[in-house]
Amino acid sequence: MSTSAKGGWAASGGGGSASMEYVSTRGGTGTVDFEGALFSGYAPDQGLFMPQHIPLLDGDTLRRWSSLSYRELVKELCSLFITAGLIPRSMLNDLIDRAFSRFRHKDVVHLSKLKDGLNVLELWHGVTYAFKDLSLSCTGQFLQYFLEKKQKHVTILVGTSGDTGSSAIESVRGQKNMDIFVLLPKGFCTQIQELQMTTVIEDNVHCAPSLDTTPLPVVEIVVPTGGGGNITAGCIAQKMGLPIRLVAAVNSNDIIHRTVQHGDFSLSESMKATLASAMDIQAPPRVRKETGKKVGKPRRNASSMAICSLPRAEQVSAGRERPQPWKSMEEPYNVERILWLLSGSDSHLIKTLMERFSASKSLTLPEDLHRKLSETLRSCSASDEDIVRAMQRCWEENHYLLCPHSAVAAHYHYSQPDGAPRCCLAPASAAKFQDAVLRAGLVPQLPPEITALTAMETRSTPLDRGQDWAQALRGWIEAMAQWREARGHCLAASGQQGITGQGVTQT
Secondary structure (H helix, E strand, O other), X not given: OEEOOOOOEEEOOOOOOOOOOEEXXXXXXXXXXXXXXXXXXXXXXXXXXXXXXXXXXXXXXXXXXXXXXXXXXXXXXXXXXXXXXXXXXXXXXXXXXXXXXXXXXXXXXXXXXOHHHEEXXXXXXXXXXXXXXXXXXXXXXXXXXXXXHHOEEEEEEEEOOOHHHHHHHHHHOXXXXXXXXXXXXXXXXXXXXXXXXXXXXXXXXXXXXXOOOOOOOOEEEEEEOOOOHHHHHHHHHHXXXXXXXXXXXXXXXXXXXXXXXXXXXXXXXXOOOOOOHHHOOOOOOEEOOOOOOEEOOOOOOOOEEXXXXXXXXXXXXXXXXXXXXOHXXXXXOOHHHHHXXXXXXXXXXXXXXXHXXXXXXXXXXXXXXXXXXXXXXXXXXXXXXXXXXXXXXXXXXXXXOOOHHHHHHHHHHHHOOOOOOEEEEEOEOHHHOHXXXXXXXXXXXXXXXXXXXXXXXXXXXXXXXXXXXXXXXXXXHHHHHHHHHHHHHHHHHOOOOXXXXXXXXXX
């Protein structure tokens, strides 16, 4: 591995990274290693961590990697971003094997080649039938590795619009080193999404529903997106040399589409409830007239929020203002990472832009930055009617059932006049979205694991309208910490080894 002329890495693959570090998109904090970024979540300056250098892969490496299985490809990629000094390569391989051991498909992901050039990459063969299982199963293994090594405990706080919460829960369920608290929007997730969270009866899982809350060919990848995480990963892959063209496909909550097309990174006055509910992101915080304080975003027919545990790590310290746990449900925060990449890692510019956005929830991108964004991404927006038509057409032509989020990507494919083959990412199984399937006049296909959820015991603690959620969460977490500490003293008195330390991580 050698330093490239542009300050990145020229990586041949397989060697592992000797000194990969991470920096904040806003430039107000020093570098941290992978472990530091993993346990920090938001940087202390409110920014998001990104690799200081993006490894650049040569053509020989890409050709060699093209024949690898998904598991082996993940191992190669992770070795570029996690130094062997933190996790030795043999242990890294083992952790990744463990992470994917519960996936139903032997290849972890599966490409279905359908008619009319439509190729659907199924990312939903994990435990919760959603693409978040791919990353969070690995995240859980990495967290547990560091925590066991140092005999520490961490509390994870997760905000979810549907799929993230259950994937995060499954990645850490039953682990003695971690407690997970998940905020899920009551009445906004599908019944199956909620049951996947509230039926996990483990001592370390806590759920709460809430209210408002050769030449290498170039391949076009269509990415259904809400918070922008998957499309950010695609931009990083592009930067590393992967010959792909990216399309950000959104539903009627179209902030990312407007940003790409017009440079308008602004929240709408209200969020539209759509069939692709996990992508319903962009509502601004409402303001209580009597207090002037901001509250969470509106939820349809919601009277409380349920707490399960959310993924995005954040250390909580007294007197320091931090992003609220429901921030990730309000805005596509990963856009900040994309803009940082395209600005040439200009942290000063990104800090200025994001502070302006945080204050007004409205931002017009500088002309040069918008030009780079529109050159990097294409975009489209799909209405519920578009989603239904795409689901119906895919079934009629292929007898293949799309979830509403996957149908957003298929809508883009069907709307293109060229009929060229392209790969549409399928982030979830249609089994989790029965209402959308029925709306399309189709018959839901339910695996036995999904059907069994309705008969299982559930557990959650509601957060009611008007309640101070931040104070309620803090009290709950502190009570759990005191219980853990008392339990540790009991174990110590009986001669058993306990776990020390208490951190809070927000996803």
